Amino acid sequence: MSKKIKTLIFAAALCFAATPFLYIGGQSEGSGLSILGLAIFCVGMAIAPILQMTAGKEPEDAPPTADK
Amino acid sequence: MLDFAVPITMGNWILAFIPIVILLALLVGFRWGAAEAGALTWFIVVLVAVFAYKTPLNTLALETVKGVWSAVFSILVVVWPAILIYEVTNEAGAFEPFRKGMERVTPNRLLQIMAFAWGFAGFLQGVTGFGVPVAICAPLLVGIGVRPLQAVILALVGHAWNNTFGTIAVAWLALKDVTQLSGAEAAVTALYSGAFIWMFNIVAGLTICWIYGKAKAIKEGLPAVVIISLLQGGGTLVLSQWNDVVNGFIAGTMGFLIIFVLGRTNWYNKPSSVKTDIFIDDDQITSDAATEDKMGFHLAFSPYYILLTLTLGILLIAPIKNALSVWKWSIPIPETATGYGFVNPEAAAYGAFTPLAHGATFLLASALIGYLIYNSKGFIEPGGMGRIMARTIEKCIPATIAMVSLTALSVLMRDTGQAAVLAYGVGTATGGFYAFMAPFVGILGAFMTGSNTAANILFGSFQQTAAQVIGSNEAAILAAQTAGAAAGNTIAPGNVLLGTTTVGLLGKEGDVLRVTMVVALGLAAVIGIAVMFVA
Numbered sequence: 001m002s003k004k005i006k007t008l009i010f011a012a013a014l015c016f017a018a019t020p021f022l023y024i025g026g027q028s029e030g031s032g033l034s035i036l037g038l039a040i041f042c043v044g045m046a047i048a049p050i051l052q053m054t055a056g057k058e059p060e061d062a063p064p065t066a067d068k
Numbered sequence: 069m070l071d072f073a074v075p076i077t078m079g080n081w082i083l084a085f086i087p088i089v090i091l092l093a094l095l096v097g098f099r100w101g102a103a104e105a106g107a108l109t110w111f112i113v114v115l116v117a118v119f120a121y122k123t124p125l126n127t128l129a130l131e132t133v134k135g136v137w138s139a140v141f142s143i144l145v146v147v148w149p150a151i152l153i154y155e156v157t158n159e160a161g162a163f164e165p166f167r168k169g170m171e172r173v174t175p176n177r178l179l180q181i182m183a184f185a186w187g188f189a190g191f192l193q194g195v196t197g198f199g200v201p202v203a204i205c206a207p208l209l210v211g212i213g214v215r216p217l218q219a220v221i222l223a224l225v226g227h228a229w230n231n232t233f234g235t236i237a238v239a240w241l242a243l244k245d246v247t248q249l250s251g252a253e254a255a256v257t258a259l260y261s262g263a264f265i266w267m268f269n270i271v272a273g274l275t276i277c278w279i280y281g282k283a284k285a286i287k288e289g290l291p292a293v294v295i296i297s298l299l300q301g302g303g304t305l306v307l308s309q310w311n312d313v314v315n316g317f318i319a320g321t322m323g324f325l326i327i328f329v330l331g332r333t334n335w336y337n338k339p340s341s342v343k344t345d346i347f348i349d350d351d352q353i354t355s356d357a358a359t360e361d362k363m364g365f366h367l368a369f370s371p372y373y374i375l376l377t378l379t380l381g382i383l384l385i386a387p388i389k390n391a392l393s394v395w396k397w398s399i400p401i402p403e404t405a406t407g408y409g410f411v412n413p414e415a416a417a418y419g420a421f422t423p424l425a426h427g428a429t430f431l432l433a434s435a436l437i438g439y440l441i442y443n444s445k446g447f448i449e450p451g452g453m454g455r456i457m458a459r460t461i462e463k464c465i466p467a468t469i470a471m472v473s474l475t476a477l478s479v480l481m482r483d484t485g486q487a488a489v490l491a492y493g494v495g496t497a498t499g500g501f502y503a504f505m506a507p508f509v510g511i512l513g514a515f516m517t518g519s520n521t522a523a524n525i526l527f528g529s530f531q532q533t534a535a536q537v538i539g540s541n542e543a544a545i546l547a548a549q550t551a552g553a554a555a556g557n558t559i560a561p562g563n564v565l566l567g568t569t570t571v572g573l574l575g576k577e578g579d580v581l582r583v584t585m586v587v588a589l590g591l592a593a594v595i596g597i598a599v600m601f602v603a
Contacts, residue, residue, distance in 0.1 A: 001458065009465050012465060012468045015136065015469070022129040022132050022133045023133045025129050026128075026402075026404075027130070027402055031126075034129040046107070047107075048101075048107045048466075049107050052104035
């Protein structure tokens with residue numbers, strides 16, 4: 001499994017982990033939980049575009065990663 | 069012209085349109101994958117929602133939950149088992165016997181393509197929907213040797229005509245429900261809808277031929293296009309006046325079965341004479357002669373037979389379906405509102421998912437039973453399950469990110485009024501020219517929601533009001549809405565992603581959209597012109 005896939009698994013897990021905070025925070029109008037949930041969700045959402053943008057900057061002759 | 073909570077200004081319209089432009093630019097222009105493009109666009113939608121559409125924090129939080137819930141229980145539940153069934157079939161080496169078997173049905177590769185991309189996809193859409201036709205038919209096309217990119221495009225174009233009356237006509241019933249049409253009004257609207265869907269159906273058949281081999285393929289495929297579309301599109305038109313619920317199923321079934329007859333005719337009982345580049349070269353297809361000898365067509369197709377049996381046996385037998393539909397998963401969502409007073413009512417059971425009567429469960433069961441069958445016959449090598457699961461997870465993860473971001477952004481646009489501002493803005497600006505734009509609004513709805521049904525719910529009543537305000541033909545406008553929404557399924561990122569994920573082409577969504585956008589927008593223009601004549 002490639003490093004990118006492992007990172008995306010982490011990103012997806014963050015998005016799913018954020019939803020209980022968003023749900024409870026949104027229902028009870030508790031802004032603390034909502035903010036926490038949104039922060040976690042934003043980190044999860046940001047990972048894929050960041051990977052895309054940083055991947056474009058890698059030199060073409062970079063050595064292959066040693067994922068097994 | 070139209071009363072609406074959010075100010076319909078040029079500034080608000082442009083701000084609502086910016087995310088769509090950016091999403092398309094990233095996908096088509098920069099060739100980003102849907103996961104990356106969707107996630108970045110989600111941030112932009114959030115900024116627009118908070119700063120321009122006055123969305124408070126708790127609404128933002130709950131709308132995000134709605135988005136995640138919808139992504140998982142509307143789309144990902146189909147994506148995950150669809151990938152699994154493909155990987156099981158692939159691990160067993162069942163695609164090669166399957167391809168050989170198809171050649172016995174007809175040696176004509178153009179008709180083989182039509183059989184899967186148009187006939188079988190339309191049939192599946194008539195029965196199950198939920199993206200299953202794309203998730204099944206695109207890999208099957210790859211299985212018979214079609215290049216993955218073309219396979220996705222063909223399946224998208226070939227299935228979408230049956231979106232309105234397929235899946236037990238749920239999209240059509242939703243349109244009738246939100247517009248409160250009388251019996252007579254519904255009959256006229258159904259007639260127009262049937263006519264526009266027939267146009268779509270013909271365009272789909274011709275597009276499949278064009279992709280196969282341009283004008284020469286259209287010439288060779290014309291008899292099949294005429295006969296199949298007579299049964300699919302013409303059947304839809306006639307049946308629209310008789311029975312809503314089984315319309316799509318009957319039209320889809322007739323259109324599929326006639327292909328087996330066509331394969332015996334002088335037109336198609338010989339190899340195609342048209343040169344095509346949509347197939348992977350035969351010498352590139354890894355062929356296992358031992359597998360071919362041992363595994364016949366029917367054994368190779370066994371997971372799909374199980375899928376058909378489960379689907380037909382459960383969804384079309386009302387008492388069984390009703391009994392299995394009792395168990396539902398849903399989430400209660402309180403009322404949400406924006407600072408502009410755009411209110412989304414409380415939902416006691418948001419996004420209800422019926423696990424025992426959903427196509428996703430049938431797919432999962434078919435994959436598991438298919439694995440057991442292949443394994444019992446010795447077609448799964450030791451360690452096969454591990455390889456299947458590894459490849460499935462590798463494909464599922466990027467698709468999961470993509471669907472969560474795309475659904476979250478579309479739900480946020482819908483429930484903060486951005487989607488409605490887009491539609492109302494078009495209505496306000498175009499005035500008497502609106503009749504032409506009606507199918508494009510349908511396309512917009514499907515593009516944002518990935519569903520003909522959701523698009524009709526989102527914009528059905530708006531289209532009705534717009535038709536009344538401009539004094540246009542209401543039935544034709546509503547028919548254009550649902551036909552446009554059906555066409556919009558060919559460009560809805562979620563549907564595109566279903567195809568690219570299941571054929572292992574993830575990240576190439578933009579390449580698919582380059583073709584399907586031309587088909588969808590071209591078709592909408594044709595329907596728009598037709599509406600202007602009758603409106």
